[in-house]
Amino acid sequence: MNSTIQINELESMLIAIVVLFLGYFINSKVKVLRKYNIPEPIVGGLIVAVIITVLHQHGTDITFKLSLKNTLMQMFFATVGLAASFKLLAKGGSRVFLFLGVATLYIVIQNAVGVSLSTMLGLDPLLGLIVGSITLSGGHGTGAAWSQTFASDFGLQTLELSMAAATFGLIMGGIIGGPVAQRLINKFELKSEFGGGEHHHAAHPDLVTYSDHEEDRITAKNTIEVLFILLVCVAGASHVKELVDSLGINWLRIPDFVYALFIGVFITNVCETTKVYKVNTETVDALGTISLSLFLAMALMSLQLWELMELALPMLVILAVQTITLAIFAYFVTFRLMGKSYDAAVISGGHCGFGMGATPTAVMNMGSLVSRNGPSPQAFMVVPIVGAFFIDIANLVVLQTYISFIQ
Incomplete structure (x- = not known):
């Protein structure tokens, strides 16, 4: 039995920041990582996860106390909501449903690949759903629920x-998204309508970039005000989730960060309509980027890579094919159906993230892309809303349909 070393909360936070620094440093030295926009949390997080896995194999487990991880994720999604003004929703709201259609189509294909390959390899076709949309589009939580x-x-x-497949997908989704989208951007010479660089807020004060390199003009007062609003969203999300769960309405049982997003949408548009308060978007931008970066570092450094050893060769073959299939679909289908624009390319990178992993992985991919190529507020509205909420409903319908046919 392995001995366990538990890292306390403060030290876990320090290690998460070190993970980011490590990712920044390695990316600055390795040209190929910069060229293909491999996100820094993936680079730093995987290195730490590998070290922890080696220690695990030698009889020592490292556990982190990451009680702030979920709060940071909710804070990020709250900033997505705060950035979704009526103007942005009116301009790109239809794209949410278009992308939902694209993502749903891919779920159908994803399960077809999983079921057909499982059958060809002599496995139970139901296992094809496990290495299909249950874990790849659904993530660890969906995988655990369906396993029961x-x-x-x-x-x-x-x-x-399920846990092994979801871990595989999380890693691969973060690896393929940047190269797929960057190739599209380079091939079609796509540009952000807001331009590149690090000084967008002077010309576009209401723009939220989610770029690590953006120069945000913020004050301590603005920071405290926006932090208060974000914590209201987080606390409100917790109470709304408790209320919904107590009512026993299964179809309304969605992750708490989705409620945080919608509360953010409500607050920013009430403020915009009544003009009683102006939410400082540069502060929203900075706090959103910080919370996302820290959340991803925490999530990736705590990956239990030894779970991948549970994958037998046939399952690895299926997952490898799934990875290639998604990259091809995002490149040729998602990009074209979403309009063959810069926003469409960034959305394609995001699709690789949650089509193989989870919505935070999608956002991580897009953050890496916009840091290099320029802002894409449309992508940061469309992908999180679809990936965090609508896709779970679509996934459930598709899965039930497949199971009824298989059985």
């Missing part, structure tokens, strides 16, 4: 496979 269903209804023990 598979165990009770079909006698299949799939929890270890």
